[in-house]
Amino acid sequence: MPREVEVSVNERAFIQQALQENVRLDGRAFDAFRPLELTFGDEYGVADVQLGKTRVIARISVDVTAPLPERKFDGIFQIVAEFSPMASPAFEVGRPTDAEVILSRILEKAIRRSNALDTESLCIIAGLKCFALRADVHIIDHDGGLIDASCIAVMAALQHFRRPDVVVEGEKATILSVREREPIPLSILHQPLCVTFSCYEDGERILIDANLAEEQVRQEEVIVTMNRHGEVCQVAKYGGATVEPLALLNCINMASQKVKEISKFIQTKLEEDAKKRDAGGLMAELSAENER
Amino acid sequence: MPLDTSIYPLALLRLDGRRWNELRRIHAQVSVQAAADGSSYLEMGNTRVICVVLGPAEGKDKGQRGAREGEAKVGVEIAVAGFSGMERRRRVGNKRTSEMQHCLSTAFSSLLFTHLYPHSTISISIHILSQDGSLLAACLNAATLALIDAGIPMSDYLTACTVASSASSSSSDTATSDPLLDLNGLEEQELPFLTIGAVGEKVSVLMLETRVRMERVEGMLAVGVEGCKRVRAILDGVVRTYEKKFG
Numbered sequence: 001m002p003r004e005v006e007v008s009v010n011e012r013a014f015i016q017q018a019l020q021e022n023v024r025l026d027g028r029a030f031d032a033f034r035p036l037e038l039t040f041g042d043e044y045g046v047a048d049v050q051l052g053k054t055r056v057i058a059r060i061s062v063d064v065t066a067p068l069p070e071r072k073f074d075g076i077f078q079i080v081a082e083f084s085p086m087a088s089p090a091f092e093v094g095r096p097t098d099a100e101v102i103l104s105r106i107l108e109k110a111i112r113r114s115n116a117l118d119t120e121s122l123c124i125i126a127g128l129k130c131f132a133l134r135a136d137v138h139i140i141d142h143d144g145g146l147i148d149a150s151c152i153a154v155m156a157a158l159q160h161f162r163r164p165d166v167v168v169e170g171e172k173a174t175i176l177s178v179r180e181r182e183p184i185p186l187s188i189l190h191q192p193l194c195v196t197f198s199c200y201e202d203g204e205r206i207l208i209d210a211n212l213a214e215e216q217v218r219q220e221e222v223i224v225t226m227n228r229h230g231e232v233c234q235v236a237k238y239g240g241a242t243v244e245p246l247a248l249l250n251c252i253n254m255a256s257q258k259v260k261e262i263s264k265f266i267q268t269k270l271e272e273d274a275k276k277r278d279a280g281g282l283m284a285e286l287s288a289e290n291e292r
Numbered sequence: 293m294p295l296d297t298s299i300y301p302l303a304l305l306r307l308d309g310r311r312w313n314e315l316r317r318i319h320a321q322v323s324v325q326a327a328a329d330g331s332s333y334l335e336m337g338n339t340r341v342i343c344v345v346l347g348p349a350e351g352k353d354k355g356q357r358g359a360r361e362g363e364a365k366v367g368v369e370i371a372v373a374g375f376s377g378m379e380r381r382r383r384v385g386n387k388r389t390s391e392m393q394h395c396l397s398t399a400f401s402s403l404l405f406t407h408l409y410p411h412s413t414i415s416i417s418i419h420i421l422s423q424d425g426s427l428l429a430a431c432l433n434a435a436t437l438a439l440i441d442a443g444i445p446m447s448d449y450l451t452a453c454t455v456a457s458s459a460s461s462s463s464s465d466t467a468t469s470d471p472l473l474d475l476n477g478l479e480e481q482e483l484p485f486l487t488i489g490a491v492g493e494k495v496s497v498l499m500l501e502t503r504v505r506m507e508r509v510e511g512m513l514a515v516g517v518e519g520c521k522r523v524r525a526i527l528d529g530v531v532r533t534y535e536k537k538f539g
């Protein structure tokens with residue numbers, strides 16, 4: 001099993017000392033994200049997120065299957081996150097590392113279990129047919145902050161995605177192709193986004209969005225998932241150094257601010273993209289959505 | 293049939309008749325298994341776990357996989373018995389147990405004085421015999437006891453409990469929201485809750501898996517830290533009576 005290259009003793013000491021002097025190696029403030037870049041693909045449901053040197057691509061695809069027997073009225077939604085050796089030599093296919101399990105578990109809890117996507121709207125005929133949505137997360141480049149970047153990518157891709165329209169007549173469902181009917185956006189109930197905090201010196205110094213080197217030096221991480229309405233969807237702090245409860249509350253407050261900023265960023269990017277697609281100004285007429 | 297928590301605001305009594313800040317009965321034993329270096333059996337209400345600690349011993353695999361230079365590796369294995377839940381299951385939540393394993397391993401590798409045992413492995417194996425809420429908390433508590441029984445030095449007890457917020461996450465009136473301590477399985481399914489593991493006054497483990505208003509978290513944390521203190525007193529009592537009997 002290949003292992004991640006550990007930071008050298010010198011580098012470790014250097015980062016720690018710099019932090020004691022309130023300096024981060026890349027000159028950011030403690031509560032600053034790296035420059036965030038978000039682009040959408042030509043197809044619906046492809047989002048490419050760049051967070052500093054970290055790069056993650058999420059892709060949504062849809063299929064029609066039978067729903068699970070115990071959940072007849074729900075569609076199926078799954079998130080598949082796999083580390084590929086492309087991102088870092090430490091990743092190996094078919095052998096999930098701890099980090100990989102944690103990533104997919106956090107995404108699962110943050111997005112699926114918090115009901116960000118209304119799975120009932122994916123149902124076509126109860127008990128017989130439903131849409132099966134799949135979000136594939138590809139990690140292209142790894143420089144820390146994978147959880148934050150993947151969560152942004154999945155949420156942006158979900159909001160960007162359009163599913164084909166269906167016409168149901170009795171037991172017969174016809175999927176209308178993109179040419180026949182304008183595809184419809186998914187019904188998204190809220191947008192959870194993750195913010196990872198890294199703690200140093202027993203919780204004395206807390207950084208947002210650590211890069212890989214900072215991640216390797218940190219004592220522990222606190223992953224907070226929130227939406228812009230001020231709801232905490234998930235918090236995970238798996239052991240590590242102990243922290244004052246007040247510092248944790250501070251983290252949650254900070255996360256709520258950051259999440260609002262990122263949500264706004266995603267929204268503007270989505271609007272830009274929509275404008276680009278809406279070349280002839282026909283979108284409003286084509287749309288099958290009802291004005292509510 | 294009082295099977296949902298919506299009646300709580302009326303009587304201020306929970307499904308099993310407890311008040312908001314009451315723990316369930318905690319029964320614990322140490323040294324339950326003679327062959328192991330340390331072992332414990334813990335019941336928190338109807339949640340039952342057995343924990344066995346082996347080591348510190350020479351690591352099985354070469355080259356100290358996953359452990360840092362000069363420190364012992366803490367390996368954790370959690371086995372969920374098929375009969376532990378309401379329905380019999382062959383394989384229970386693969387990812388969930390591996391997340392719990394990761395949580396226990398990171399929590400204890402910073403709590404234990406692992407630098408005293410370089411090139412060795414401390415392996416904790418936990419068997420979940422019965423599940424009725426607060427599973428992660430029970431695992432953490434049982435592991436703490438077993439590690440104490442094994443005589444591995446650590447800075448303090450790591451004790452854990454769960455706290456819920458009794459109003460549903462959608463209503464925003466804070467007046468009716470009450471934190472509830474130590475949930476059973478039914479409450480856990482209905483209410484937003486967090487699991488907190490504390491060392492003294494400080495938080496080591498914090499897991500929140502359901503949606504909740506951010507204003508609620510403060511109250512939940514405060515009750516949680518207080519609850520952990522009470523669990524600590526109980527576990528400390530268990531260790532001390534054992535010590536008197538056999539020490």
